[in-house]
Amino acid sequence: MPVTLQDVVRQLDRDEPDYEQAAQLGPEVLAHLRQLIQGSNIGLAAKAACLAGTMNADESVPLLELAARHPDPVVRVAAAASAKNLTNMTTSLATIFLDDVDPGVRKWGLRSLEVTHPEGIETKVEKIMNDDPDSGLREQARKVVERMQ
Amino acid sequence: MSNRIAFNPQDRFVVSIGNTLIVTTRTGDTFGHDITGHTADGAFHFTGAKAAFNTVDRFVTTMGTKLIVTTQNGDVFGHEMAGRDIGVPFKFAGSKAAFNAVDRFVVTVGNTLIVITQNGDVFGHDVSGHTIGVPFKFDGSKAAFNAVDRFVVTIGNKLIVTTQNGDVFGHDVSGRTIGPPFKFTGSRMAFNPEDRFVVTVGNTMIVTTQSGAAFGADVTGRDIGPIFRLNPDLSIRLHLKVWTNPTIPIQTMITRMQDVYGTAGIGVVVASRQDLTGANIHTALRDLDVVPTCPAGQLTGEQIQLFNNRDNVGEFDVVAHFVRSTSPVLNGCASHPDNVFGAAITQIASVWTMAHEIGHVLGLRHIAGENTNCPSSIPNCCSTPNFSRLMTGCSTSNIVGTPVFAQSEIDTIRSSSRTRPS
Structure with missing residues (x-):
């Protein structure tokens, strides 16, 4: 049976979604996630971004890029945090996270780099290490730089 | 008096x-x-x-x-x-x-x-x-x-x-x-x-x-x-620590919580409210790292750090930390340390999420019967949700009216060490 938008919403609209279980709905989910990320419900948009990263599919990166440009930081934080599940994290996606004005997005962008770091991102991380107004993020970036070296 | x-x-x-x-x-x-x-x-x-x-x-x-x-x-x-x-x-x-x-x-x-x-x-x-x-x-x-x-x-x-x-x-x-x-x-x-x-x-x-x-x-x-x-014989002393204001006003969540806990003869008393929205420390905690699905007793370092902000929280009190988000994305998470009872509530919480999460804190689980004939890959498919119950596992966002507790749930929360004589 095809996976419907309602099937996806039923998984994500709960208070404590189980993303591993939701991912079992399969790749048909991804088209619905795009619709949710672009929708007006911020909670569902953030949860859709979270599921997109959890699924770690080829289509996950463009979905996270979409979420990373969302006007609401809650959605952007969700995208950055779920990017840690990606095995094909791109430099452009990581750059979006690290350039974000919101410290929560930068925090989770750095956290995702603790798992995998695309080429060419070191400069961005060093810039946070040296210049970020948030001392916690500077320290977090320092650890990422150490790990990269 | x-x-x-x-x-x-x-x-x-x-x-x-x-x-x-x-x-x-x-x-x-x-x-x-x-x-x-x-x-x-x-x-x-x-x-x-x-x-x-x-x-x-x-x-x-x-x-x-x-x-x-x-x-x-x-x-x-x-x-x-x-x-x-x-x-x-x-x-x-x-x-x-x-x-x-x-x-x-x-x-x-x-x-x-x-x-x-x-x-x-x-x-x-x-x-x-x-x-x-x-x-x-x-x-x-x-x-x-x-x-x-x-x-x-x-x-x-x-x-x-x-x-x-x-x-x-x-x-x-x-x-x-x-x-x-x-x-x-x-x-x-x-x-x-x-x-x-x-x-x-x-x-x-x-x-x-x-x-x-x-x-x-x-x-x-x-x-x-x-x-x-109307005049509960038991009450919960609740401390609010506000790292981020949720979309639903906190007072509305408190009122709804009082509504539903009142049906169990339990009052909800706000013992303190701490505004941490302007704090320039621990900004990282506003977007909180949590253990997926929030299993009881399992905490990340950030969750431990969050609950270490006790201040006025007494031994038998309950604390609600209002954070902006969690990773993974949840409306709330009831995992807490053994010595501090409480939950994290996120900005996207529904009007009932706080009452629901505190229900977990007091020992309640999601209700049974909402996952009839689910496929084995999705055992909690919410095929038969019950949105008249606070402890639905299928989204408190869909609750209409004031949800209810089952008598067994009332017995559980009334016997919790966190509910004390008024």
Whole structure:
């Protein structure tokens, strides 16, 4: 049976979604996630971004890029945090996270780099290490730089 | 003072003015309880005149800010109530009222004093200032003439009759006509033998018992909402730590939590509120790393760090941390350290999420029966959700009205070490 938008919403609209279980709905989910990320419900948009990263599919990166440009930081934080599940994290996606004005997005962008770091991102991380107004993020970036070296 | 209501044998009449429930005694001393939302405050003693203490005083009702006392011979007296003070008594001019032996209930609708007799005839007197108008008989239906009819109250233009078995009937009053009877849907009211007085405050119907426990239900149209305990015997001391303001106002979440926990006889008391939105430390905690699905007792370093911000949180208290988001994205997460009970609530929380997460903290699990015939790969598919229950595992966002607890859930949360005598 095809996976419907309602099937996806039923998984994500709960208070404590189980993303591993939701991912079992399969790749048909991804088209619905795009619709949710672009929708007006911020909670569902953030949860859709979270599921997109959890699924770690080829289509996950463009979905996270979409979420990373969302006007609401809650959605952007969700995208950055779920990017840690990606095995094909791109430099452009990581750059979006690290350039974000919101410290929560930068925090989770750095956290995702603790798992995998695309080429060419070191400069961005060093810039946070040296210049970020948030001392916690500077320290977090320092650890990422150490790990990269 | 105690928040038990009208439990003394000498308590004689219970009425209301505005949001204050008024208890008159045989000695004429009069006490009040302010009702805020679904909670009754402790009793206060009215200053000023004594009221309704004569043996011939037969019915007491209210109209605007007037306390009205009718006597066995039909004389009608009044007191102007001002705040917590009772004005000197005055005698109404005009007609006598409610002096026939068959007169059974006296209530008011607007400026009309309504007298209902044992055979269901309904008479009225328009009241103007300190004058009782001549009696008239209402057209239309008879009301409250059955032997099982026990209490009569009013809300707006509705006459509300409760019966011994808890069924509640109504009549719309339009001008000088009593509408046909209808039966309210929803909760049954005032059917326990120990129920002593019934009164209304706003749209809430309140039943007081001989022990002083008081229960309420909101009346919406022709429906009686879930019954809640107005003066809980147990309470949760809740500390709010606000890292980010959620989309739903925190006060709204608290009110909803009080609504649903009130049905279990548990009050929710906000013990402290700490604003951390401007704090320039721990900014990382606003977007909190949590263990996926929030298993009990399993915490990330950030969760431990969050709950280390205890400040005023006592040993038996509960804390709600309002963070912006969690990773993975949740409405809330009830995992907490062994020595600090509480939950994280996120910006996208529903109006019921805090009550739901605190339910987990108090030992409740998601309800059973919502995942019928689910595929093995998606065992919790929410094929048969129950959105009338707070502990639904299928989204509190879809709850309509005030959700309920099962008796087993009530037993669990009332026996929690976090619920303490009020």
